[in-house]
Amino acid sequence: SQTPAQWAALRQIGERTVRVTGVRVGPLDPAIAIARAATAAGMGVFIENIATDFYAPYHRYSPDHPGVPNWLFEQTRARQRAKPTDVSVYERTPSLVDRVWQSRIRARLAEHVRAFASSRPLYYNLGDEVGIADLAAHWDFDFSPLALAEFRVWLRTQYGNLDALNHQWDSHFPDWDSIVPELTAVTLARQDSNFSAWADFRAWMDFSFAQALRLGTDAVHASDRDARAAIEGAQAPGPGGFDYSLLPLAVDVIEGAESGGNFDIARALNAELVTLTTSFDSGSSEIGRIWRSMLAGSRGLMIWDEKGDFTAPDGKLGTRGQSLAPLFNELTGGLAAQIFASTALPDKVAILYSPASQRTAWLLDRQGKGANWMAKGNMSEAEGSDNHAARRAIERTSLWLAHLAIRPRFLTPTLIERGALRSADLRMLILPQALTLSQREADEITAFALAGGIVVADVVPGQFDEHSRKLASPRLTVLLRHGKILKLPDAVLADPSATNLAGFEAMATLLTQARSKPEIRLLTPNNKPATGVETRLFRNGAVLLISLQRTLPGKEAVLISVSTQTRVYDLRKREAVPHGLKLSLSVQDDQPTILAFSPSALPVPILAGPSGVQLPGKAMQWRISLATPSAATVHVMRADWLGPDGARRPLLSTRLLVRDTPIDWTATLPAEPGRWTLVVSDMLSGAVVQATVELGG
Numbered sequence: 102s103q104t105p106a107q108w109a110a111l112r113q114i115g116e117r118t119v120r121v122t123g124v125r126v127g128p129l130d131p132a133i134a135i136a137r138a139a140t141a142a143g144m145g146v147f148i149e150n151i152a153t154d155f156y157a158p159y160h161r162y163s164p165d166h167p168g169v170p171n172w173l174f175e176q177t178r179a180r181q182r183a184k185p186t187d188v189s190v191y192e193r194t195p196s197l198v199d200r201v202w203q204s205r206i207r208a209r210l211a212e213h214v215r216a217f218a219s220s221r222p223l224y225y226n227l228g229d230e231v232g233i234a235d236l237a238a239h240w241d242f243d244f245s246p247l248a249l250a251e252f253r254v255w256l257r258t259q260y261g262n263l264d265a266l267n268h269q270w271d272s273h274f275p276d277w278d279s280i281v282p283e284l285t286a287v288t289l290a291r292q293d294s295n296f297s298a299w300a301d302f303r304a305w306m307d308f309s310f311a312q313a314l315r316l317g318t319d320a321v322h323a324s325d326r327d328a329r330a331a332i333e334g335a336q337a338p339g340p341g342g343f344d345y346s347l348l349p350l351a352v353d354v355i356e357g358a359e360s361g362g363n364f365d366i367a368r369a370l371n372a373e374l375v376t377l378t379t380s381f382d383s384g385s386s387e388i389g390r391i392w393r394s395m396l397a398g399s400r401g402l403m404i405w406d407e408k409g410d411f412t413a414p415d416g417k418l419g420t421r422g423q424s425l426a427p428l429f430n431e432l433t434g435g436l437a438a439q440i441f442a443s444t445a446l447p448d449k450v451a452i453l454y455s456p457a458s459q460r461t462a463w464l465l466d467r468q469g470k471g472a473n474w475m476a477k478g479n480m481s482e483a484e485g486s487d488n489h490a491a492r493r494a495i496e497r498t499s500l501w502l503a504h505l506a507i508r509p510r511f512l513t514p515t516l517i518e519r520g521a522l523r524s525a526d527l528r529m530l531i532l533p534q535a536l537t538l539s540q541r542e543a544d545e546i547t548a549f550a551l552a553g554g555i556v557v558a559d560v561v562p563g564q565f566d567e568h569s570r571k572l573a574s575p576r577l578t579v580l581l582r583h584g585k586i587l588k589l590p591d592a593v594l595a596d597p598s599a600t601n602l603a604g605f606e607a608m609a610t611l612l613t614q615a616r617s618k619p620e621i622r623l624l625t626p627n628n629k630p631a632t633g634v635e636t637r638l639f640r641n642g643a644v645l646l647i648s649l650q651r652t653l654p655g656k657e658a659v660l661i662s663v664s665t666q667t668r669v670y671d672l673r674k675r676e677a678v679p680h681g682l683k684l685s686l687s688v689q690d691d692q693p694t695i696l697a698f699s700p701s702a703l704p705v706p707i708l709a710g711p712s713g714v715q716l717p718g719k720a721m722q723w724r725i726s727l728a729t730p731s732a733a734t735v736h737v738m739r740a741d742w743l744g745p746d747g748a749r750r751p752l753l754s755t756r757l758l759v760r761d762t763p764i765d766w767t768a769t770l771p772a773e774p775g776r777w778t779l780v781v782s783d784m785l786s787g788a789v790v791q792a793t794v795e796l797g798g
Contacts, residue, residue, distance in 0.1 A: 106416030108142045113751050114418070114426040115433030116404065118223050119144050123151035125209070129216045136220040143752065147223040147331075151213050152206045152317060155195060156228030156332070159235045160481070171481065174235035178480075191284070193233070193243035197313040198251045207320040214324035223329070224354045224375075227317040230334030232341040233310050238480035239340035239463070241284050242306065253277050255305050269568055270298045289468050294571035300460050301568055303340075307456065310342035314351035329353035329375065337361030337492060339463065340484055344456045346513040349374045356403060359394060360485070362495040362511075366454050368398045369447075369511040379403040383424035389650070389691035391428060395437055396637050396648045396693065398445065402432075435739035435756050436672060436695070439784040442735040442758060443639035443646050449528040449617040451510045452498060453517065457537040461569045462491045465536075493594070494533030494559055500599040500652070501608045506619040506636035514567065517542050522549040529555040529615035531589070538563035543576035550585045555615040559589040587611065598652055600633035621647060624660045626685075631659045634688055642734035643700055644785070646672075649686065650693035659686050663698065670697040675787030697733075703786035704729040706738060706759070708779070714797045717772035721794070725781060726763035735760055737784040742768070745775025745796075757781075774798040 103119060111117070121136045136146045153161045159174035166172040181190040195202040213225060234240035242248075257277065260266040267274060271293070274280045282302030318330035335357025336343045345363055348355065349371035356377040357363070364376045378394045380387060380402055391402060404411055410419040418426060466489055477483035502509050509531070512521050518541040522530065530549060535558060538546070543563055550556045556577075563576030580586050592604035599605075609630070612618055620638060623631035633653055639646035651657050661684045663669065669678040672695040678684065688694050697703075710723040725738060735758055742753040757764060770777055773796065780791045 103412070104414045104416070105138070105142050107412040107414060108139060108144050110412050110416040110418055110422070112143060114422070115429045115751075117143070117145050117433075119146055120149045121146045121217075121220075121222075122149045123213055123226070125151070125154055129212070133216055136217055136222075140220045145223055146217070146220050148213055148217055148225045149333075150226060150229050151210060153228040153231075155197075155202055155206050156231040156313070156317070157334075158194065159238075160230045160232060161228075170230070171235040171479070174238065174240075174480075177240075185286075188244055188284075191241040191244040193245060193248065196243050196245045196247045197233075197309045198243075198247050203313070203316055206317060210317055210320040210330075211324045214321055214328055218325060224331040225321050225328060226331045226333055227314060227352070228332060231314075231332050232336070232343075232481075233306055234341060234481075236334065236481035237336040237339060237341040237343060237484040239285070239484060240480075243309075248309070249281065251309065252282065252302065252305050253280050255308070256280065256301065259301070269570065270301075271295055272298065285464075285467075288464065294565075296461065296464055296565075296569040299464070299569070300457065303460050304457070307342055307344035307347060311344065311347035311351040314348070318352050331356065331375075333357065335363065336481075336485060338363050338366065338454070338456070338495075339459060339492070341481070346370065346454065346456055346515065358485075359397075359399075361492040362454070362499055364399065365397065365499060366495075366511045369509075370513065375400045377401045377403055379405050380425070381405045383421040385691040386654075388425070388428055389689075391425075391432075392691070392693050393635070393650060395432065396440065396635075396650065400441065402429075430751075431673070434754070435737045435782070435784040438756050438758075439672065439735075439737040440639060440646065440648075440695075442737055443641040443644075445508055446620075446638045446640050447510050448502075448507045449526055449615065450502060450507055450531065450612070451512045451522070451527055451529070452495065452531045452533065453514070453535055454495065454511045455514055455535055455537060457514065457567050457569065458535050458565075459491045461536045461565050462489065462534050464569070466490075491534040493597075494589075497594060497597060497599055498531055498533055498589070500635070501593055501604060503635040503637065504599055504605065504632060504652070505608060505612060506621045506623075506638060506647075507612065507617070508637065514539060514542050517545050520545065522546065522554065527554065528617040529557065529611065532556065532558040532562045532586075533589075534560055535562040536560065537565040537567055537569055538576040539567035540576065542567075546577060547580055550580050555587060555611065556580065556585060557587045557589050557611060559594055562586070587614075598633065600653060602630065602632055605630055605632040620645075621661065623649070624662075626658050626660065631657065633657065634659060641697075641785070643732040644703075645698040646695065647698065648693050648695045649688045651688050651690040654690050656687050656689050659688055660684065661686065666700070668699045668702050670699070670703065670786050671695070672697060672784060672787075675782065675784075675789075677787065697785055699732045701732050703733065703736075703783070703788070704731050705786070705788040706736070706781055706783050706790050708781050708790045708792050710779070710792055711794065714795045715770075717774070717796055717798075718769060720767045720769050722765060722767055723779070724763050724765050725757060725759055727759060727761070730761065733785055736786075739782045739784060740766075740768075741780045741782070742770065743778040743780060744773060745777065747778075770794070770796055 160171050283298040288299035321328050321330040330352050331354035333356040335355050337360035338345050345366040349367040354375040376399045378399050411422040522545050590607035625631050635650045637648045663684050671678050704727040707726050711721050738757040740755050742750045777794045782789050
């Protein structure tokens, strides 16, 4: 727990939300008291770990085994090693489809939302480090009778009749109630490459996990339609329930490690989703990572202060807090808000994210590794650190595109089946490790290619059907035969930093073929392509925002061609940037450059408010407007108060969104007589306007 002095220190650097742990057993009163105290001190709250016993039973704190959050999972593994034929080790407790548990969780969440409503929590966290088993660990949950019954119901929706299922699985079940999926060990031993009985069960478990999360989200919304439901500790796409075609639609907020393209996929599939990341460290590499996360779309940052090196109980910032304080002040001071008020520009390139392909690739990989894949000391950590081909393909392709100022769209098999490729502005489809394709997917991809779209793949796509059964010939054989599928260059796949010139030129050539050339081109001083700068574009009306951040450590000089009529503003230096036909910049890995390109000069703000001596505690009305029409849709203004001593009062600062009409707001100053100064800064142009107020005694 933190002290009021620590809360005050956090507020000074822009951190204004603290954790309050939910209650699974016992009265809520102590937690409510903490939330109210934090709120009274000017802090927001989020409610933590309300239903971890349901969403993360195999990875949560146990008072009997402190420091070993996955103790129960390790006990389950030990049982399996002792008696490999005991299928009961694959019965999840509790089952995600247990109606009694579901009712219990609904009631608990509703109780928490009602109890904490007055504190307006940022979100209600269903569970931290959630997962079907232990985070990302692969385990054959859930073979409980309840789960198998629900699985059979789901199978009916997929196959329609028993004959179709038996044909797909190469099975001979006499009725629906006799159907049992295959364990992983059994499927790994198959020689016919028909993994359907295993893959269907994995798909259903991912579906049931997402449905269970949606149940919790719906319970939160039923008690307060404006409340948000969250999960924390999300993992890379893969085992454990981390199917990002489902998770973004199951909750409102996801916190976790950014890995395998998970958050890029999630945000692409649900623009309303809030993603958060956590800081465990400090220093230049951590600062660069936080910037990169924000520019990619994460809306907030959690601070993990287990060692107490961020704030001390007396309210003093520790070494880590001092290291990150300037960054937090800059981000929360309006710069991040200006980025969020702009629209990230999706490009004409799409990437297929196929959970079915990832499942198939996972199984093929484990077949190659043999039986020892289960012998890892920590299965979840082993999965998380496994930089397998499917994960590499998405991460590296995305990074190459970022270096070319391209923000790809992510499509799922379902979206492709529904006609997403028919969008008039899509020019290229990348198929990373797309081992599985349904016939409908293949038909849509074929139509896209025949209509002039460019299809790029790193392996022969569609070798398996959507149930992970090997096909006699790949789904896209016709396109392959006629050279309609281009090979993703080896230079692209081989370079984790996505900086080699050969890979850059190969990707640029593919984009040219797809008529999707980047809007911005970076050059080195010797007129070569600048290959290692992550370039993100945002649109704000007619104003183009550009962020530039080097991937590898160090600095790099780059040039951007720009019209002499274009006005350029540096959002971090808060100034206009003079330039000729070429704009010369030095970009870094830990300190991005953020520019605004406007077709005309941006207007200055105009501030109007009271005059004369004002009474302490009296509300003052202020108005801010723009001197002339702006090329931008939204200007974020930061309003700061300087006290009679000339020092900024950060707790009185606020952010304002100014559009084409004036906005009014109210300010109340503390009882501190003297001359106060209101300073309003435009985050977009850097323009500053100020006014003074005399506060009487």
